[in-house]
Amino acid sequence: MAALSSQITSIVDGGDDGWGVLYKAREMEAQGKDVIVLAIGDHDFPTAKPIVNACTSALNAGRHGYGSITGIAPLRELIATRASAVHGIDVNPDEVIISMGGQAALFAACYSTMDAGAEAIIIEPYYATYAQTIRAVGGKAVIVETSADDNFQPEIEALRAAITPQTRAIIANSPNNPSGVTYTRETLEGIATLCREHDLWLISDEVYHSQTYETDHISPASLPGMRERTFIVDSMSKSHAMTGWRAGWLICPTPEAAFRVADLFLTSAYGIAPFIQLAMRAALAAGKEPEHEIAQRYRLRRDIAVKALSASAKLRVVRPDAAMYVLIDIRGLTDDCAGFAEALLEATNVAVMPGSSFGVSTAGHLRVSLTAPNDVLKDACGRIAHFADEWNQP
Numbered sequence: 001m002a003a004l005s006s007q008i009t010s011i012v013d014g015g016d017d018g019w020g021v022l023y024k025a026r027e028m029e030a031q032g033k034d035v036i037v038l039a040i041g042d043h044d045f046p047t048a049k050p051i052v053n054a055c056t057s058a059l060n061a062g063r064h065g066y067g068s069i070t071g072i073a074p075l076r077e078l079i080a081t082r083a084s085a086v087h088g089i090d091v092n093p094d095e096v097i098i099s100m101g102g103q104a105a106l107f108a109a110c111y112s113t114m115d116a117g118a119e120a121i122i123i124e125p126y127y128a129t130y131a132q133t134i135r136a137v138g139g140k141a142v143i144v145e146t147s148a149d150d151n152f153q154p155e156i157e158a159l160r161a162a163i164t165p166q167t168r169a170i171i172a173n174s175p176n177n178p179s180g181v182t183y184t185r186e187t188l189e190g191i192a193t194l195c196r197e198h199d200l201w202l203i204s205d206e207v208y209h210s211q212t213y214e215t216d217h218i219s220p221a222s223l224p225g226m227r228e229r230t231f232i233v234d235s236m237s238k239s240h241a242m243t244g245w246r247a248g249w250l251i252c253p254t255p256e257a258a259f260r261v262a263d264l265f266l267t268s269a270y271g272i273a274p275f276i277q278l279a280m281r282a283a284l285a286a287g288k289e290p291e292h293e294i295a296q297r298y299r300l301r302r303d304i305a306v307k308a309l310s311a312s313a314k315l316r317v318v319r320p321d322a323a324m325y326v327l328i329d330i331r332g333l334t335d336d337c338a339g340f341a342e343a344l345l346e347a348t349n350v351a352v353m354p355g356s357s358f359g360v361s362t363a364g365h366l367r368v369s370l371t372a373p374n375d376v377l378k379d380a381c382g383r384i385a386h387f388a389d390e391w392n393q394p
C-alpha cells in the first residue's frame with residue numbers, strides 16, 4: 001500500500017500528552033459514573049441565545065451558499081473596528097481573515113512565516129497544539145522553559161539564547177493557557193525587542209484577551225515597530241462560549257500578507273459557513289457586555305477554586321490573573337503529576353490535566369479548568385484538597 005507522507009505522520013509524535021486522564025474520565029461517564037471533568041477548556045454553559053438565533057435566522061433565510069473565502073465584509077469590518085479597543089492597533093478590514101477557530105488562524109500564521117526546516121520559539125507552559133502545528137508546516141519548535149518562581153514570565157535572555165539562523169518566529173500566548181498568567185509590559189517589550197533585532201515574526205495568540213481580571217490586556221502588536229511583524233490569533237471560542245462553532249480569525253500584519261494568507265484558505269477551508277459568520281457578527285455587534293459577563297463568571301469561579309484548593313497546606317495554588325484555569329503546584333507531594341491525576345480521578349471522580357502536558361516547566365503541577373457551575377467546582381476543588389492532604393506516595 002502507498003505510504004502516507006512523513007509530513008502528516010510526523011505531526012503528532014506519539015504519547016497521550018496527558019489526554020489519557022480525559023479519555024478515562026469519558027469512559028467512566030459512559031459507565032454511568034458521576035465524574036466532574038475539569039480537564040478541558042470547554043464551557044459548561046451554552047452559547048447565548050441571541051447568537052444562536054442569528055445563526056438559525058440566517059439558515060432559515062437561505063444563507064446556505066459559499067461565504068467569501070476570507071470572510072464576509074461586515075464581519076471583517078466589525079473586527080477591524082474593534083481591534084483598536086481590544087489590541088490597541090489600527091486594523092484595515094483587508095488584514096482580517098475569518099478562520100475555523102483560533103487553531104486554523106494559528107496554522108495559517110505558522111504556514112505564512114515558516115518554510116520547511118525553519119524554527120519557531122515557543123514558551124513554556126504552552127498550549128498543547130503549538131509544537132504539533134509547527135511540525136505540521138514542516139518546522140521545528142524550539143522550546144524555552146520558564147519557572148513557577150518567576151510566575152512563568154519568560155526570561156528574555158533565555159529567549160535570545162534560543163534564536164538561531166533558522167528562527168523565523170516567536171509564538172507568545174498572553175493571557176496564557178494553562179498558567180492564567182498575563183505577560184508584563186516589560187516581558188512583552190523584551191520579546192518585541194528580540195523580534196525587531198533579529199527580524200522575526202511574532203505570532204501573538206490572544207484568544208483569552210477578554211478574560212483578564214487584574215490588569216488590562218496588552219497586545220504586543222501595539223508596541224513600537226510590532227504592528228507590521230505580528231500575526232494576531234483570535235477567536236470567540238473562549239470569549240463568547242463558542243468553542244464548537246469554530247469561529248476565529250487572523251489579523252495579518254499587512255494587507256499584502258493577508259492577500260497571500262487568503263491563498264491558503266482558497267486551497268483548504270474555502271471560507272467559513274455564512275450562517276456561522278452572521279452569528280459571529282451578531283455576537284460582536286452586541287458590544288463588550290456579553291464577553292464581560294462570561295469573564296466575570298470565570299473570575300468568580302477563579303476565586304472559588306483558589307479558596308477551596310488553598311484549604312490544603314500541601315498544595316501551592318498559582319493564582320491566575322486571567323483565563324479559565326487554575327494551576328496547582330503539587331511538587332511538595334510528588335513529581336509524577338500524571339500519576340497523581342490518575343489516582344485523583346480514581347479516588348474522587350474529578351478529572352484534571354497533568355501539567356506535564358504543557359511542557360517541563362509545569363511538570364509537578366495540575367491544571368484545573370474552571371468549567372463547572374460554582375457549587376460543583378467548589379465541591380471538586382474540596383475533593384482535590386482533601387485528596388492531597390491524605391496523599392501518601394505509593
Ligand SMILES: Cc1ncc(COP(=O)(O)O)c(C=O)c1O
Binds near residue numbers: 205247
Ligand atoms: C491558547 C489557546 N490558543 C488557541 C486555542 C484554540 O482555540 P479555538 O477553539 O478557537 O480553535 C486554544 C483553545 O483551547 C487555546 O487555549
